[in-house]
Amino acid sequence: MDSLTHIVIGASIGEIFAGKKLGRKALWWGMAAQSLPDIDFLASFWASPTQDLLAHRGFTHSILFAAMATFFCALATERWHKKHNISLQYWMLFWGLQIIIHLFLDSLNAYGIGWFEPFSHARISFNVIFVADPLFSIWTALALIFVFIFHKHRRKKQWAIMALSVSVVYLLYCVSNKMRVEHEVKKILQQKQIAYGRHFTTPTMFNDWLWYIVAENDSGYYVGYYSVFSKKEDISFSYHPRNSYLLAGKHASEDVQNLLRFSQGYYTAQQWGDTLVFNDLRFGQIAGWRDSNAHFVFHYFLSGTNDNDMVLQRGRLAAGNKEDIASLINKIKGN
Structure with a gap:
């Protein structure tokens, strides 16, 4: 998905996981965790255009990278926030969930994603949703604005949960559209x-x-x-x-x-x-x-x-x- 979508989803998950203990810092950590796989943009500074195409959503979007990044990032944040008494296991769940959600979302559009790098160069593309779909992203974006403005509101966690829930429902709607279109296309190709x-x-x-x-x-x-x-x-x-x-x-x-x-x-x-x-x-x-x-x-x-x-x-x-x-x-x- 586009960077903005990952940012607002990451912030919403951050609020749900750690908003009570970390306040606004939970939003920033959520944004960072959800955006981490996109550090592949750095390849554009030295790679040729075609090399960059393969580097994007390559190794940094693999299951191996997700496992490694989850462990080391959880270790770092657990030490950084020692005084907040958040366990290493909880941080691992936080980072792991964020990165896996990123990898899952990026598999839903046409670009393709290298889940199995570096062992296989196969790219996964489910072609369910466009890379930037306003009706998927708008709900978590509104929730993020609300949480930033009313950061002491007692219902801010509920707003984040509600926004993510609406996005999930919309995604299921997209899956149903995909199934219907697939059925119609195959039937029409056969008729023609x-x-x-x-x-x-x-x-x-x-x-x-x-x-x-x-x-x-x-x-x-x-x-x-x-x-x-x-x-x-x-x-x-x-x-x-x-x-x-x-x-x-x-x-x-x-x-x-x-x-x-x-x-x-x-x-x-x-x-x-x-x-x-x-x-x-x-x-x-x-x-x-x-x-x-x-x-x-x-x-x-x-x-x-x-x-x-x-x-x-x-x-x-x-x-x-x-x-x-x-x-x-x-x-x-x-x-």
């Missing part, structure tokens, strides 16, 4: 007699109602969109050839090897003028619900330019004008 080997469905930006669908065959991908509010049992698919021949002679390149691994094989290659482009299909298209031929959000330049900073964010930010938002809302309605 589209042969495919594997597929995935994932929510579009900032919502859990309009879903992006990719079905892979031997030479490319069928791409479409489906709203949970749609009354039509139909999906309009566009076809995107893989064009793997464009990468011929480049497979020895470290960048190409990293991109193939990162994309989990969901990629196309394109020639934009003099520039060879690698697209990772997992992150959707730039307002693809408006234009089925729109560029993909994740597009990496393999030649012609070295402008690959913000390689994922630039595509997401490109779909933020009023027309794109209006068409997104219209598509969510099932139109």
